[in-house]
Amino acid sequence: MYRVMIVEDEFIVRYGIRSMIDWEKVGLEVTGEAANGKEALELIRRDPPDILITDIKMPVMDGIQLIEEVRSSGFTMKVIILSNLEEFQYAQKAIRYGVSEYMIKSDMMPRDFEKALMNVKASLDTAESDPEINAKASIVEPARKEKLLLGLIEGSRTEEGEAGSIPEEAELNGLHLPAYLLYTLIHTRDCGLFEKQQVIHETFEQIGSDRSFVVFADKQGEINVLLPVPQHEAVNSEGIKQLAERIISHLSQAYGLACTIGLSGRVSEWTELSKAYGEALAAAKQSMFAGIGKAISYSELAGAKEADGAPIKVSQSHIHTLLYGLQSKELHDYVYGLFDQLGRRQDPDLVQLISLELIMILTAIWPDVSHDQQQVVQLKKQYFDQLSKLETIEQSRDWFLQAFAELLEHMIRIYNSDRNSIIKATQYIQQHYQQEISLQSISHFVHLSKNYFANLFKKEVGESFLEYVTRVRIEKAKALLAGEMRAADVGQMVGIQDPKYFSKVFKKITGATPSEYRSLVKENKGNKESSETGQ
Structure with missing residues (x-):
């Protein structure tokens, strides 16, 4: 009669294993029990069983460690693993140490468990009846x-x-x-x-x-x-x-x-x-x-792949421009073209790399254009889960086309409501131009993300946030330079603290330094007065 040891940290499960089988009838005997791998290993070293039934996840020492220790110690007993369904991936570590049967706890019926035991018993009978097989058992395992x-x-x-x-x-x-x-x-x-x-x-x-x-x-x-x-x-x-x-x-x-x-x-x-x-x-x-x-x-x-040509790269800036420009057809054509190139190149690793880059773009933009951050978190999980399911180039292409189309549709829906925020931002800048105004502070003021605000601002106003703020300040400075205020003071009055930088920016926009501009204003004013007096 072959000896059996049961290793399981839950007493009720050990009791259930003992109770579901008529051990004497099947020619087996439960001679030992343990609540974890460490206890089991001590018992095995004193009195090794013929069959070891062990759970995978246990405290102190888990089932994988137990099997590893058993095999490294030279024991050739048969092993039956008990596990939960979600532990499949973890259990694969046990394969290299010789597992005879694998049972899912939730699906384990007495007849299935008995069948597994009989299979293991049969292999023990074969080894026992043939001394040569028994002698080589540890190797042909x-x-x-x-x-x-x-x-x-x-x-x-x-x-x-x-x-x-x-x-x-x-x-x-x-x-x-x-x-x-x-x-x-x-x-x-x-x-x-x-x-x-x-x-x-x-x-x-x-x-x-x-x-x-x-x-x-x-x-x-x-x-x-x-x-x-x-x-x-x-x-x-x-x-x-x-x-x-x-x-x-x-x-x-x-x-x-x-x-x-x-x-x-x-x-x-x-x-x-x-x-x-x-x-x-x-x-x-x-x-x-x-x-x-x-x-x-x-x-x-051999010969199936297109000869390596120019590198296939994703232009993140171009995709951003198309998205924030609400250019649906152009975005569709760009993504389609990417996968068309990948299909000709026929490099599966490159498809995975490009797909990952596109996923990163999608997951980076959604938080900027959505106020429901919980929904964004769920969407990110769905994206990465879906990425692992894409098995052909056609599936990948169609999925990404749909994902970008859905993002663009969302952006179009929120665009009209957010246009009011841009009007609000321009009004704020007109009133507070002399103060320090950053992209971060103004986007926070209108309750939009920084990146989304910057792109939406440029689309609606026709120039970037910084260009607009600078232009407003220079226009205000031009009015002040018509008076007697020093140029350096004018710069500070319109929110540009560095005189040299103020002079440089002023000349870039107007074509003259502040002093030259003041002289031109005075000259034009004098010419106008002379003209009026002469009349």
Whole structure:
């Protein structure tokens, strides 16, 4: 009878696990319980069980740390993980340490739990009946195989490892070359890591049952398949592509899942697996341009891209000008043109970069043109959430066109009401020109954001805020210079404290220095008086 340990921080859950199974009937015995990983590790070192059932999130020491400690200590017991649905991503860390089953607490029914236990028990029976399998159990454990493949695709494995050379370790784990690497990209966020791994494995068993294969997850949580092929098939990848297409079709029909598969070139040496992973990933990413639900070979990418030309850049200032100018057609054409260039370049990473820049522009402008900041926060969350769902160039283009159109429509709606604020601002400047007036203070006075006010002011008045304030001050200064007040004092009277700066600005606008202007005024006045006297 195999011994079982239950590790779970909630007593009621531990009680439920004990109660839902007739342990004696299934040939198992609960011999230990612990409330956290630290307690469990002490018990395991004294009396190791055959099966470890552990929660993921626990105080003191969580389930991931417990499994890591157990494996590093040389224990080869079977492990069943219990977790909540939202912990899928966290749980993927446990894969490399060898997990036999994964159960979702909220979905766990007694029959499902019993089935999982029986599967683990069956694997223990097999190992016990075959001394050679039992002796090699710690090496042929799926986690060891996956750990080797992960190291190879990341390029972090050197020729010599803990278990010897890579070819020796691969042979010991039942891995063979030549092979192809298939990167399977499932287009849904409702399918967790373990679910994806399971459906891919089941589908390959059904569609390619005459072939050996290994299914494993990379660190991004996407599923890869190492598919060894006979030597006579290894030269031509067409058969592999046809198999991938059948896999895609089955996933769609049997599970309702859309899947893209990227195929690497032929792998002849284990040191080539990192390059093959990059090829398969690059091929799968081309679904952004080719469309999802296809098998794409890396060899097909050669010559597909437009030769690199001028850099594709987003002009933030131009977009601002079009938005604040309420130029709907011009804005539509500019964004459309950007994605047209991206479509010809066919660089998925560049699409992501440009998309992120456009998102940043949208999220920067909305706070300036909306008084409902809570709504703006929600909108930002929606934008970034939506960005992760855009899978093709057409989807990205259409979504951004709509997002900018909605922003522009909002700006048009508020424009008429905010025009009164500009009138109010100009009146304030006319009355208080001699005081210090900043863009920040005047925008606050009319209850508009600084950037929005500045752009709206220029559109409505025809010149920038600073140009307008300066012009008002110079006009007032011209009137004062007609009298006897010193030029330096005139500058201070109209709000320009630095005499040199006042003289410079005055000359720039009028074409004469303050003194020259005063002389011209006096001369014109004298000529006028002489003319009147002569008449």
